[in-house]
Amino acid sequence: MANTIRIRAKVTDGITEVKALITHPMDNGLAKDKKTGKLIPAHFIKEVVCKWKDKPVMTAYWSGAVSRNPYIAFKFKGASKGDKVELSWSDNKGESDSKTATIG
Amino acid sequence: MIDTKRRVVLKGSLAVGAIGAAAAGFGLLTPGMAFADWSKAAFTAKTVDAGLKDLLGTSSHEASDKVKVTAPEIAENGAVVPVTVQADMDGVESISIIAPNNPTPVIASFDMGPGGIGFASTRIKMAKTGKVIAVAKVGDKLYSGSKEVKVTIGGCGG
Numbered sequence: 259m260a261n262t263i264r265i266r267a268k269v270t271d272g273i274t275e276v277k278a279l280i281t282h283p284m285d286n287g288l289a290k291d292k293k294t295g296k297l298i299p300a301h302f303i304k305e306v307v308c309k310w311k312d313k314p315v316m317t318a319y320w321s322g323a324v325s326r327n328p329y330i331a332f333k334f335k336g337a338s339k340g341d342k343v344e345l346s347w348s349d350n351k352g353e354s355d356s357k358t359a360t361i362g
Numbered sequence: 363m364i365d366t367k368r369r370v371v372l373k374g375s376l377a378v379g380a381i382g383a384a385a386a387g388f389g390l391l392t393p394g395m396a397f398a399d400w401s402k403a404a405f406t407a408k409t410v411d412a413g414l415k416d417l418l419g420t421s422s423h424e425a426s427d428k429v430k431v432t433a434p435e436i437a438e439n440g441a442v443v444p445v446t447v448q449a450d451m452d453g454v455e456s457i458s459i460i461a462p463n464n465p466t467p468v469i470a471s472f473d474m475g476p477g478g479i480g481f482a483s484t485r486i487k488m489a490k491t492g493k494v495i496a497v498a499k500v501g502d503k504l505y506s507g508s509k510e511v512k513v514t515i516g517g518c519g520g
Contacts, residue, residue, distance in 0.1 A: 315477060
């Protein structure tokens with residue numbers, strides 16, 4: 259599960275906007291496999307945490323109803339250009355990934 | 363001889379695996395202390411009221427024009443419906459996105475840190491035509507905004 263996150267952070271007038279794309283199937287456990295007719299087991303991201311200076315600035319909790327390859331955007335105050343933000347996710351199977359970006 | 367070595371290697375890897383799992387467990391628990399945990403009850407609740415109560419402690423929310431939901435009028439594909447929520451108020455603690463017509467209405471919740479701003483954007487799946495409700499938590503109060511989205515093809519299963 260390497261390199262599942264694409265992240266960009268930009269500060270304008272003291273407000274940092276973070277945008278990220280995560281590669282993940284986000285199976286909600288309700289859809290059937292078209293070939294076998296069997297249910298595809300649930301496999302989705304439950305938690306996304308974004309940290310700035312080791313403090314969480316945003317924590318998202320998701321169900322399987324967030325679309326495949328999720329997009330997330332949010333804003334926070336306080337950071338300045340050159341600071342680093344770290345975004346990480348973990349799913350219901352215990353898989354996880356994280357990536358750090360520099361605020362531009 | 364070869365067989366015994368193989369056993370030893372297996373045992374070794376098992377031990378490492380156990381330690382790794384324990385460490386991962388702690389890693390997951392620590393951030394959970396500062397914030398609420400992923401609520402299984404909320405995300406599997408079948409009604410909006412039950413879901414909100416489990417997620418935010420109460421289901422009573424007040425409609426406010428300060429909570430704006432941006433989503434398409436018509437979503438051709440229910441599997442990908444872009445939703446942006448803007449809550450123009452101070453001290454927004456969290457924003458939750460709910461689709462009442464989905465089998466489990468509570469879709470996502472975004473907890474803001476101390477410097478958080480009432481803004482969240484993501485893409486959701488919608489089973490059928492209906493409202494998308496956004497609920498912003500400010501202090502003990504919940505404010506909501508909504509938007510009707512027409513779904514041509516449902517995106518919750520096959």
